[in-house]
Amino acid sequence: MNSNVKTHYTTADGSSTLLSAQYGAHYHSLHGAVSESMHIFVEAGLMALGQKQVTILEVGFGTGLNAALTAQRGREVGVDVVYHTLELHPLSKEEYMLLNYSQQLPAQAAALWLSACDAPWGEDFTVEDGFTIRKINEDFTQWQPTVQYNLVYFDAFAPDDQPEMWGAEQFQKIFDAMAAGGVLVTYSVKGTVKRTLRDVGFELERLQGPPGKKHMLRAYKR
Ligand SMILES: C[S@@+](CC[C@H](N)C(=O)[O-])C[C@H]1O[C@@H](n2cnc3c(N)ncnc32)[C@H](O)[C@@H]1O
Numbered sequence: 001m002n003s004n005v006k007t008h009y010t011t012a013d014g015s016s017t018l019l020s021a022q023y024g025a026h027y028h029s030l031h032g033a034v035s036e037s038m039h040i041f042v043e044a045g046l047m048a049l050g051q052k053q054v055t056i057l058e059v060g061f062g063t064g065l066n067a068a069l070t071a072q073r074g075r076e077v078g079v080d081v082v083y084h085t086l087e088l089h090p091l092s093k094e095e096y097m098l099l100n101y102s103q104q105l106p107a108q109a110a111a112l113w114l115s116a117c118d119a120p121w122g123e124d125f126t127v128e129d130g131f132t133i134r135k136i137n138e139d140f141t142q143w144q145p146t147v148q149y150n151l152v153y154f155d156a157f158a159p160d161d162q163p164e165m166w167g168a169e170q171f172q173k174i175f176d177a178m179a180a181g182g183v184l185v186t187y188s189v190k191g192t193v194k195r196t197l198r199d200v201g202f203e204l205e206r207l208q209g210p211p212g213k214k215h216m217l218r219a220y221k222r
Pocket of ligand 1: 063
C-alpha cells in the first residue's frame with residue numbers, strides 16, 4: 001500500500017482528490033475531479049464509442065473515480081462493461097476514505113465507487129450486473145495484455161512526472177492489444193505524446209478539454 005499518499009484537496013467542483021507525495025502529482029485536475037473524469041473518460045470515451053458491450057483498460061486505478069462514473073453511466077444507458085485496471089500503488093482503505101465521493105456523488109454512483117474500491121485485487125469481481133472489474137496490482141511498464149480492449153483510459157500521472165509510462169514501447173503494447181475501431185482517451189496533449197501515439201499507428205483527434213484545460217486527446221485504432 002502507498003503510505004506516501006496523505007494529502008487530500010477539494011477541487012473546484014466540490015469533489016476531492018489526493019496528492020501523491022511520491023510522484024509530486026495530483027490524482028485529478030484541481031479544476032474539478034468529477035468534471036474531469038466525466039468529460040475525458042465517460043463522455044469522450046465510453047459515450048463516444050457508442051457500443052453496447054465494452055472491454056475497457058484503465059492505466060491507473062487511483063481513487064476508483066473513473067471506474068465508478070463509468071459503471072454509473074453504463075447502467076444509465078445500458079452498456080455492459082468489463083473493466084480491467086492497473087495500479088502499482090493501491091490506496092489503503094484509510095486513504096480512499098479521505099475522499100468525499102460518498103457525499104459528492106449521487107447515491108448509486110457512491111455505492112458503485114465504494115464497491116469498486118473494496119473489490120479484491122487480481123480477480124474478476126462483479127460490482128453489479130453489467131459491470132465487472134479486474135483490479136491488477138502490477139507495474140504497467142512490465143505488464144503484458146492477454147485480452148483485447150475496445151476502449152483505453154490512459155490516466156497515468158503526467159509525462160513530466162512519469163515519462164516511463166508514456167513511451168513508444170508502452171503505447172505499442174496498448175495499440176497491439178486494442179480491437180480495430182478501438183479508442184484511447186487521455187488528458188495529455190503534449191507534443192511528444194502526440195508524436196509517439198501517431199508513430200505507433202493511432203489517428204489523433206484533439207477535443208475540447210474539461211474545465212481549466214484547453215484540450216484533450218482521443219486516439220483511434222482504425
Ligand atoms: C492520475 S492517477 C489515476 C487516477 C484514477 N484514474 C482515478 O480515477 O482516480 C495515476 C495512477 O497511476 C498509478 N501508477 C503510477 N505508476 C504506475 C505503474 N508503473 N503501473 C501502474 N500504475 C501506476 C498511480 O499510483 C496513480 O494511482
